Amino acid sequence: MSYLEYNVKRSPSGLRKVLYVNWALVLLLSAVASIGFLQLYSVSGGNFDRWTEPQMQRFGLSLAVMFTIGFVPLWFWRSMSVMGYAVSFVLLLGVEFFGTVGMGAQRWLELGPIRLQPSEMMKISIVMMMAAYYDWLDIKRVSHPFWVLVAVLLIVVPAFLVLIQPDLGTALMIIGAGGMVMFFAGVSLWYFGAVIGLGVGLVTAVFMSRGTSWQLLRDYQFRRIDAFLDPTLDPLGSSYHINQAMIALGSGGWSGRGFMQGTQSRLNFLPEKHTDFIFNTLAEEFGFIGSVFLLTLYIGIIVTCVIAAMQAKNRYASLLILGIAGNFFLYFAINMAMVMGLAPVVGVPLPLVSYGGSAMLMILIGFGLVQSACIHRPREKS
Amino acid sequence: MKRPPKDNEESARKISRRAALLGGAQMVFAGVLVLRMRSLQLGQSEEFRLLADENRINIRLLPPARGMIVDRNGALLAGNVQNYRIVLVREDAGEPRAALERLAQLVPLTPEDIERAEREIMRHRPFVPVTIMDQLNWEEVARVAANAPAMPGITPEVGWTRFYPYGAEFAHSVGYVGPVSEADLAARENPDPLLMIPRFQIGKIGVEREYEETLRGSAGHRRVEVNAVGREMRELDRQEGDPGSNIQLTLDRRLQAFTLARLGEDSAAAVVMEIQTGNILALASAPSFDPNLFVRGISVAEYSALRDNDHRPMSNKTVQGAYPPGSTFKMVTALAAFEAGLTTPDERVYCPGYLEAAGRRFHCWNRGGHGRVNITSALAESCDVYFYDLSQRVGIDLINAMAERLGLGIRYDLPLSGVSSGLNPSREWKRDRRGADWVIGDTINASIGQGYVLATPLQLAVMTCRLATNRAIMPRLVHAVDDIEQPIPDQPPLGLNPANLAQVQRGMWEVSNSQRGTAFGSRIVAEAMRLAGKTGSSQVFSITAAERAAGIRSQSELPWNRRDHALFVCYAPDVDPRYAVSVVVEHGGGGSSVAAPIARDIILAAQNGGLPPVEAYPSAQRNRIESMIRTISEQIGPPATPDDARSRA
CATH class of the missing domain: 3.30.1390 (Ribosomal Protein L30; Chain: A,)
Structure with a gap:
């Protein structure tokens, strides 16, 4: 099956593509983003201009980008995979040397009016790259140590560059997304077992390194881990954030305190209430019901993607969709675990809900690729 | 890349299997998230709700209005x-x-x-x-x-701030308020949270201090919602506090003003009491100071001027000042002897101007001697030798007991600062405090209110009340708290033999009504207002031999701080007495020349309910008295307003 084959004979073309858009996915994404608009309106104290309006504009723009990408045939994106990875990699190196330092970390490049976060790009690029790699690689060789090593290097090197920015959350997500594609591609489970073993060893080493000259994490990261392990340790210091976040979440109860009635967020006790901790404002104002509703929407997106991946009779498309869905899962799972006190505070936003344009654009670019795979799926009748 | 169909199928199978595996793991993780939400939002929501409220709700205190202090007629002495x-x-x-x-x-x-x-x-x-x-x-x-x-x-x-309309007149009795100091907080076990309010003021001396809790009232509160940085967002509810209680004193503003003005520039103290009730009508300590200075925050210069003044304006001499009572103590010695049956009214003692005892010579103030004196003339002329003689027979134990019966050596429980108990010496006291045995010379000195004996002007006024009534009158300063009248303390009879007491009263009457009396110059001619009293001049330092050799004979030739204290105690009218007055002028010289005229003016003012009536004075003195009264009445102004106080400051 060549591109020519399905492009000409079986894939929809022209305006007919609109019919084959995965509308369920579009609907779910819009629903989640709308919850975001609502919460941003609430935490700004009813100020539409402050966060809600820019967020809506960004969502509209990102949605347009998603459709644009979706209407471009998948073979084009497959051919762009290596190029995209290379560009992201070079930019990651660039950020290391020319990056702007913000919030104590080097995270972006100023390219004229555009503020580029190469680590965000890498989250998508790694999935595309890995999907292309395993599409290219002979199925019989996926578990061959050499080809596994190549894949591991493709993942770990950019992840390391992100880690030293330092941005632990994104580094973990790059490793997670890449690793998941390897998993879907059928790499022997023994390797994953070994990695998990190594991971446990590494965590031990990290803790051992504390206070020594070869300390592996920054002090603030250690403190975040401490705050996670014992939030009562220092209620006004490093664990203040997580304590206040838990208070906001817990005080929501069954049905919450009502829209715009959350005292923790309205009175600024909740830190980062419009970004990383926006889930807590939702939980405070809409309670258990609201929290579970949002989680259900997220799972709906994952399920939609998995169905699309099963339908795609194409190795690249399946791996790409599953990788992107896995990446999305990592986003909300890490964020929710973090704000509920189940994981250290690593700075991962709640996808499509947290205020911020860069992450939203990257997520919808990813779903644009999913749409491209859905639209250009070879069909029996066209 | 082009793959054989078999590979494609295998790839799809593998991907589906792995997707199912990871999807399952993801669902499990989502389940964990839901369980966590359930535990936090359903299981612990009450606790977290409480913590959220603790975060956002602050309680702010509302200071209550401080109670007012008024005089017996309702004149405002301390207001806001x-x-x-x-x-x-x-x-x-x-x-x-x-x-x-x-x-x-x-x-x-x-x-x-x-x-x-x-x-x-x-x-x-x-x-x-x-x-x-x-x-x-x-x-x-x-x-x-x-x-x-x-x-x-x-x-x-x-x-709101405290203001004292009569300024210096009540500085010592009413006192003043000032900002809460570290020491104030340290002195309280559980300080009222109100005291932590910046600029909150509490009583520092006098009634303001002693009745602090009563005057302060209780705080109200507001519950306010605050944000994370403490900014007040809105008021949730508000409960006003209870204002402090108002206090009515027994003091009479007009009499107090006259008394203080009459003391003038001297370092002096005067107490006026209503005999039947023990009510203190005036409590004057001169010189005084403006308590409003302390409320506003006194400057260093103003404060050091008060502190360094040798007339000690900040001391309340009426209760803090303990002076040798001198001859005003002689009634105690006389009554001790009479009650013990050790002398009779007829007994006469010869006074050659001195008495020899224990190898020492004790002089009478009149070095020429009084000749033969009995109790009446001994009091009227203040013969020392008569009392020296009695005291040797009576002994210190009976004198000490009688002094206590008459109210000396007792620390009265009044809402004033630094109330002194004076000193009513006894054998035990001397052994404990001085480590020496009591000797006969001590008794002889004590018999005329010298030596170890010390009394405050208040105690002398109480003694005078008791001498006038034969009852244990107790001083009283607070008349009512929030219109609830405070009880008059019990006045059990002293149980003195009325005949004996009458002898002493007769002697006191002659002091100012007999030609021989030491205070005859300060007599009252209006019959219904006549006073009975006793002069006293207590030695602070003896005139040294060197000074005597240099020709110093009289008090006025000595430096101020070495002169005698001048004292006078009296009650009036002589029949059915109503008022008792004690006056002490520090280093004033002589009781008859300095203290008695002051006491007469004050007791006349008390009896007249205003200024002293000129007709009550001997006609020869009326011109001088009239101009003095005019001068004083000009000094007594209307109450000040806060703006007056500011322009003065």
């Missing part, structure tokens, strides 16, 4: 007046220095004030109102208010 201050909020005012400099064009604000205010402002968060000026007058406030649009963030505010 509006106090204008200027408050600056940094986030509205912008650059504090520029704002303060604009303000300085409207109100007096020195560069040092600006410097201090700026530091104060920068210490607080930008939304916290900081008081930069206090105690402004109405005109200044009006200027600031009129320019408010040009000065954002600067607003005049009204608060």
Whole structure:
């Protein structure tokens, strides 16, 4: 099956593509983003201009980008995979040397009016790259140590560059997304077992390194881990954030305190209430019901993607969709675990809900690729 | 890449299997998230709700209005007046220095004030109102208010501050309030949270201090919602506090004013009591000071002027000053002897001008001697030798017991600061405190109120009440608290033999009504107002041999602080007495020449319910008295207003 084959004979073309858009996915994404608009309106104290309006504009723009990408045939994106990875990699190196330092970390490049976060790009690029790699690689060789090593290097090197920015959350997500594609591609489970073993060893080493000259994490990261392990340790210091976040979440109860009635967020006790901790404002104002509703929407997106991946009779498309869905899962799972006190505070936003344009654009670019795979799926009748 | 169909199928199978595996793991993780939500939001929601409320709700205290203090007729002695201050909020005012400099064009604000205010402002968060000026007058406030649009963030505010309309007149009795000090907080086990309010004032001396809890009232509170940085967002509810209780004193403002004015420039004290009730009508300690200075914040110069004055304006001499009572103690010695049956009214003692005992010569004040004296003439002429003689027979034990019966050596429980118990010496006291045995010379000295004996003017007034009534009169200063009258303390009979007491009263009567009397010059001619009293001149230092050799004979030739204290105690009228007065003029010289005239004027004023009536004086003295009364009545002004106080300051 060549591109020519399905492009000409079986894939929809022209305006007919609109019919084959995965509308369920579009609907779910819009629903989640709308919850975001609502919460941003609430935490700004009813100020539409402050966060809600820019967020809506960004969502509209990102949605347009998603459709644009979706209407471009998948073979084009497959051919762009290596190029995209290379560009992201070079930019990651660039950020290391020319990056702007913000919030104590080097995270972006100023390219004229555009503020580029190469680590965000890498989250998508790694999935595309890995999907292309395993599409290219002979199925019989996926578990061959050499080809596994190549894949591991493709993942770990950019992840390391992100880690030293330092941005632990994104580094973990790059490793997670890449690793998941390897998993879907059928790499022997023994390797994953070994990695998990190594991971446990590494965590031990990290803790051992504390206070020594070869300390592996920054002090603030250690403190975040401490705050996670014992939030009562220092209620006004490093664990203040997580304590206040838990208070906001817990005080929501069954049905919450009502829209715009959350005292923790309205009175600024909740830190980062419009970004990383926006889930807590939702939980405070809409309670258990609201929290579970949002989680259900997220799972709906994952399920939609998995169905699309099963339908795609194409190795690249399946791996790409599953990788992107896995990446999305990592986003909300890490964020929710973090704000509920189940994981250290690593700075991962709640996808499509947290205020911020860069992450939203990257997520919808990813779903644009999913749409491209859905639209250009070879069909029996066209 | 092109793959054989078999590979494609295998790939799809593998992907589906792995997707199912990871999808399952993801669902499990999602399940964990839901369980966590359930545990936090359903299981612990009550606790978290409580914590959220603790976060957001602050309780702010509302200071209650302090109770007022009035005199027996309802004249306001301590009240609350509006106090204008200027408050600056940094986030509205912008650059504090520029704002303060604009303000300085409207109100007096020195560069040092600006410097201090700026530091104060920068210490607080930008939304916290900081008081930069206090105690402004109405005109200044009006200027600031009129320019408010040009000065954002600067607003005049009204608060309450303590004010004493009669200033110095009641400085020692009513006392004053001042800011809470570290020591004040340390002295209290569980300080009222009100005391932590910045600029809160509490009683520092006098009734203000002793009745602090009663006057203060209880705090109200507001529950306010605050945000994370402490800014007040809204008021949730409010409960006003209970204002402090009002206190009515037994003091009479007019009599107090006259008494203090009559003491004049001297370092002196006078107490006026209503005999039947024990009510203290006047409690004057001269010189006095303006208590409003302390409320406002006294300057270093003003304070050191008060502290370094050798007339000790800040001391309440009426209860803190313990003086040798001198001859005013002689009634004690006489009654001790009579009650013990050791002498009779007929017994006469020969006074050659001295008495020899224990190898020493004890002089009478009259070195020429009084000749033969009995109890009446001994009191009237204040013969010392008569009492020396009695005391040797009576002994210190009976004198000590009689002094206590008459109210000396007792610390009266009055709401005043530093109430002294004086000193009623005994054998035990001397052994314990001085480590020596009591000797006969001590008794002889004590018999005329010298040696170890010390009494406060209040104690002398109480003694006079008791001598006039044969009852254990107790002093009383607080008449009512919130219109609830305070009981008059029990006045059990003293149980003195009326005949004996009559002898002593007769002697006191002759002091000012007999030609021989030491205070005959201070007699009252109006029959219904006549007084009976006793002079006293207590030695502070003996005139040294060197001074005598240098020709110093009289008190007026000595430096001020070495002269005798002048004392006088009296009651009036002589029949059915109503008022008792004690006067002590420190280093005044002689009781008859200095203290008695003052006491006469005061007791006449008390009896007349205003100024002393000129007709009551011997006709030869009336011209002099009339001009003195005029001078004094000019000094007694109407109550001051807060603005008067400011312009004086």
